[in-house]
Amino acid sequence: MNPPDEQGRAATNRRQLQAAQTRRDIILAATRLFTRQGYAHTSVTDIAREAGVAVQTIYSSVGSKARLVTAMLDEVDAISGVPQLGAEIMRSTDASQIIDLQTRLTRQLNERCWDILAGLRSAAQIDQTIAAAYADGQARHADGARRGAERIAKLGALRPGTDADTAATTIAVLLSIDTWVQLINEHGWSFDRAEKWLSSSLRTLLLVEAA
Structure with a gap:
């Protein structure tokens, strides 16, 4: 007992x-x-x-009710482990690992919170309040991409001719919810396959030496 x-x-x-x-x-x-x-x-x-x-x-x-909209985004972050993975990204001294962690973060966002994200994405097109919340989520995504890109730039690991702004945009676009929706829903890829391809593509596009 x-x-x-x-x-x-x-x-x-x-x-x-x-x-x-x-x-x-x-x-x-x-x-x-x-x-x-x-x-x-x-x-x-x-x-x-x-x-x-x-x-x-x-x-x-x-x-x-108004708080529910913000809570949706907070809940997505909590379920997906965003704070923990974000901290790992900022601690990492390996550019390839940073790319892998950012890809894993967005995978977990989409895989674990598909219903919430799909609902927000759909409702944002017809409701201004939800559109504002969805825009906030997109801003969080862009900010995370920027911080990761700046971390890689600080390590001196970006390909010649690629600056932090370009890297941030590349990460944000390739790891956006729209990309995940296309790969998973429209092309029938598994999350494992999508994660592997996205990480590999970002390393090739952004890093001095692709892993």
């Missing part, structure tokens, strides 16, 4: 996992509804019904 303190920690961990799953369910429900009927025409009551929770649970778990 486990000691009382271990039982307490186990119970706390279960509650934390349940809370995280509830939050995720709410965000996914909101994404589906925003995609189907638009942000303006979706109420907190609608979201609660879709997620199978009480209205108060939404406010205590996530916040207001």
Whole structure:
């Protein structure tokens, strides 16, 4: 039988996992509804019904309807391990590894959060509030590409004639959600194949010596 303190920690961990799953369910429900009927025409009551929770649970778990939009992006980052991989990129002294880590980061974003990203991408075309959130996500992506490119440039590993701005644009474009959608959805590639090809292509395009 486990000691009382271990039982307490186990119970706390279960509650934390349940809370995280509830939050995720709410965000996914909101994404589906925003995609189907638009942000303006979706109420907190609608979201609660879709997620199978009480209205108060939404406010205590996530916040207001407006906060749900920002929470979608934050949840995507958390699920995908963006903070951890971003820190690894900034610590790395190997340009090839930086490319591989950036590719892995965007793979995890798309593979683990496909439903949320697809919902945001679709709804952004018909709803201004979601479009602003999607643009924020795109800005985060571009900023990550820029920081990776600047890190590679600082290591002196960019091909002659390639500056950090060009490298950042190349990374942002090749690792964009649109590229992943084309490779996975339209061409039927696996995530493994897409990741391998994208990393190899970026190393060839950007680095002094392709790995």
